[in-house]
Amino acid sequence: MMNEDVVVTCPSCTAPIRRTDLVGVERGLEVFRCPSCGYLQHLEAAYAPPPAHSAIADELLVVIRWSGTSPSNREAAAMRKFLPNFQQLPLVEIAKSIVGPEFVVGKFPQFEAEELAKLGRTFGLDVVLR
């Protein structure tokens, strides 16, 4: 337990070098000074932050494709079950509000997108993720 913060063993004198021996950062490398012999050990920074774009890269577009050029009555009815904003609308209004061969639900984190796709498919919709 006492050695938990040991970063590396000094290559010069084999004494343990700890996080508390950090003396600075040089060009992305952490510099540790051996408490025993003063050897300067350069190491890759252990706690580099993850790339900023990683969260966005995991987002997926949830898209519903119709069997025809617009939703059929069956598909419009499924939409009403699937998406809360459509629940109060009559089928004709839903069909009218959707133009084109597909409907983009939106962009969601990967896990949420997969859950939405699964739910949509239980209503018989052709849900794809991009």
Ligand SMILES: [Zn+2]
């Ligand atoms: Zn040393």
